[in-house]
Amino acid sequence: MTDVIARRAELAENLARVEERIADACAAAGRGRDEVTLIVVTKTYPAADVRLLAELGVRHVAENRDQEAAAKAAECADIPLTWHFVGQLQTNKARSVASYADVVHSVDRPRLVNALSGAARSHGRELDCLVQVALDAESEAAGGRGGAAPESVATVADAIDAAQGLRLAGVMTVAPLTGPYAGRPASAFDRLREISTGLCTRHPAATMVSAGMSSDLEEAVAAGATHVRVGSAVLGERPRLG
Template identity: 65%
Template structure:
């Protein structure tokens, strides 16, 4: 465990150095950026070690894994982010522990999430996932997400749904594309949303490989897994 703590501390220091460099290059303050440690496939013991090292935001992709870790790490004061594709049959569970859902991409999910948040007596922060690789009219391609032209209406639906709070947008840079160009498009979508909903000021963008490009294009939340925890083992059902 001691070795693992040292490894995580060294990785965290390097990620912080990279974020700091990116902020300086973009003329931004480090205080504008929230680091989310994406701990999928890694044990709750790693979450505890990261919490001891000062990490307070944790991201997960799968409900089964996330629910168990959130329960095991209750009492640590962590903020839990659900960042994976969310099926409606998992919404009740996710609404019971997630503080922010990054993958809101369709009206049916908005309705279900709002209903279960109210049932749980909670208010869940929501980000509209934007499909940056979608062709006009096709909706999300591959990884999910709403096509950019669908985002304003979906944002309006979230904003008026009891139990939910619209906080902004999220996207993943398409494979093979310059992340700077992709995140510039996301920033433009985010600005349109903010015109109607000024409090929706979150841009969740950037992972281990594209931190500088995300920060340069206004990202407020970075979802970092591999650079913090190492290469993942393939998930086997």
């Protein structure tokens, strides 16, 4: 019990710091705090932490691996949470992800759209989907982060919009580690905002912009992000995998 109390206090303190950072970033950008949603990325941390976060007011959590996410979502099924899937997604995992995820951030190809559509319909669910945008020139070679090239965003978006069981919600990106935007998250997020603006002329409801993590949430908020995905700043540094 003492460990639980200590962990809750640690998470509360970390959350307060992150909330202050978001509030300050919103103020600096002339935006209201209610314009930005915090998604806490709980990968590698136990369901017990998800429960503590929920007690502290967190309503949006994210995972990036289906096996871990499916088990954690099932264990926390009694909690009113919105589950976000933010990792690269193979088509053979679509059925599982569609059973628990409310929002899929990493849709980057028509084949995945088709798989998610069939899975969502089989589960009798509707999923919000974001087009993941790769702002580096060679996304697969650059760490395997995935994403559609900027010139392919419209094609993927149109496929989502036409698919049964899916709703086109907007766009997502991860600040690139290579290419012209490497080390320049502010410029990368400005480019994402341009892509989002263009997408909204064709799909006015696709207003969600998912960008920014623990290290660059301020730049994302300044560029108009509606959702920031924060993990280590809330939960602590993750151990390196050997």
